Amino acid sequence: MNYQDIIRWLKCPPGPEVYPLRDRADQIRQQYVGDAVHLRGLVELSNICSRNCLYCGIRRDNQAITRYRLTADEVLDCARKAVDFGFGTLVLQGGEDPGLSKDFIGELISLIKSETNLAVTLSLGERKVDEWAAWREAGADRYLLRFETSNSQLFNYIHPPRDGHAPCDRISMLKTLQSLGYETGSGVMIGIPGQTYEDLARDIELFGELSLDMIGVGPFIPHPQTPLGAGQVSDAGIDQVPGSVEMGLRVLALARIVCPGANIPSTTAFATLDRQAGREMGLCWGANVVMPNLTPLQYRKLYEIYPSKAASTETAEESRDAAFRQIEHLGRTPGSGRGDSPHHLQQT
Numbered sequence: 001m002n003y004q005d006i007i008r009w010l011k012c013p014p015g016p017e018v019y020p021l022r023d024r025a026d027q028i029r030q031q032y033v034g035d036a037v038h039l040r041g042l043v044e045l046s047n048i049c050s051r052n053c054l055y056c057g058i059r060r061d062n063q064a065i066t067r068y069r070l071t072a073d074e075v076l077d078c079a080r081k082a083v084d085f086g087f088g089t090l091v092l093q094g095g096e097d098p099g100l101s102k103d104f105i106g107e108l109i110s111l112i113k114s115e116t117n118l119a120v121t122l123s124l125g126e127r128k129v130d131e132w133a134a135w136r137e138a139g140a141d142r143y144l145l146r147f148e149t150s151n152s153q154l155f156n157y158i159h160p161p162r163d164g165h166a167p168c169d170r171i172s173m174l175k176t177l178q179s180l181g182y183e184t185g186s187g188v189m190i191g192i193p194g195q196t197y198e199d200l201a202r203d204i205e206l207f208g209e210l211s212l213d214m215i216g217v218g219p220f221i222p223h224p225q226t227p228l229g230a231g232q233v234s235d236a237g238i239d240q241v242p243g244s245v246e247m248g249l250r251v252l253a254l255a256r257i258v259c260p261g262a263n264i265p266s267t268t269a270f271a272t273l274d275r276q277a278g279r280e281m282g283l284c285w286g287a288n289v290v291m292p293n294l295t296p297l298q299y300r301k302l303y304e305i306y307p308s309k310a311a312s313t314e315t316a317e318e319s320r321d322a323a324f325r326q327i328e329h330l331g332r333t334p335g336s337g338r339g340d341s342p343h344h345l346q347q348t
């Protein structure tokens, strides 16, 4: 799959002409990672964020949301639920919250690890190398940091650096995470205002070049309390990629083809844009992971990175039941154990 092939698939008309892409991705998914669908319990740890990303509903300047941070006890309750539900992994995601200190997260990881056999995935944004190293030392297994777009000009625009700092280089951060021994994941949003098909094709090539263990992709969903959601960006004159489920599924399939042994979730953005079929479609276009939400119900709606996020009014039990139902409906099997990335296991 070279750059020109990727462009051809991204630009091919919707409908039957694109089905061979889905079928190839599904066949590669089955060959490399099998029929098991791994379940990760998602815990949205904090919606406090010191960054001001133009796309994200929990950005610093959004005054319209109530901020929260879970206590260690609340997170441990979620970990116990994950064990009860038969999940192998806990994913701790949050804003770049200074309150999620090196020590707090380190102790949390140690507590989870002393009580359970869960794998721990962190998705806490751009942090200092000594924090990443300490968390790895405490037992964290995986780290997710999307590079969002490989177009560095666009990235620096939608993701302003911290005041007085140089632009962020998430590619070199991903290499640091790999060197620390993390199973490393990245990904992009599809349909960012200003994103072209050429940008997206380059993103997909980069997944392969970075030799990622996990890839998370999903359509960009405008949030009205953000500059990108309020239409403050003009995309006139460019071949704008749509932020549709249809385009997202193509990117998911292409990611599977360039990184056959990676773990790839059918992300919440697909389920948000198509409540009925979004998650199942992701699983048919190359995904092998789902992430039912375990965040305590009273906080769910507050982690509003985009509006009407799927599962924001469900209990943890309802999220679990829906995931199992969908897996069964597709004739697939729920994964057992930690569900480490076959690509990572092969490298180590």
Ligand code: SAM
Binding pocket: 055, 056, 057, 093, 094, 095, 096, 123, 124, 125, 126, 144, 145, 146, 148, 188, 189, 218, 219, 220, 221, 222, 223, 269, 305, 306
């Ligand atoms: N702060 C961490 C970070 O930046 O990696 C983790 C939390 S951040 C909210 C997780 C992901 O949400 C981002 O990587 C981004 O791709 C996605 N996201 C944020 N706003 C979004 C939007 N409006 N539409 C789709 N995805 C969005």
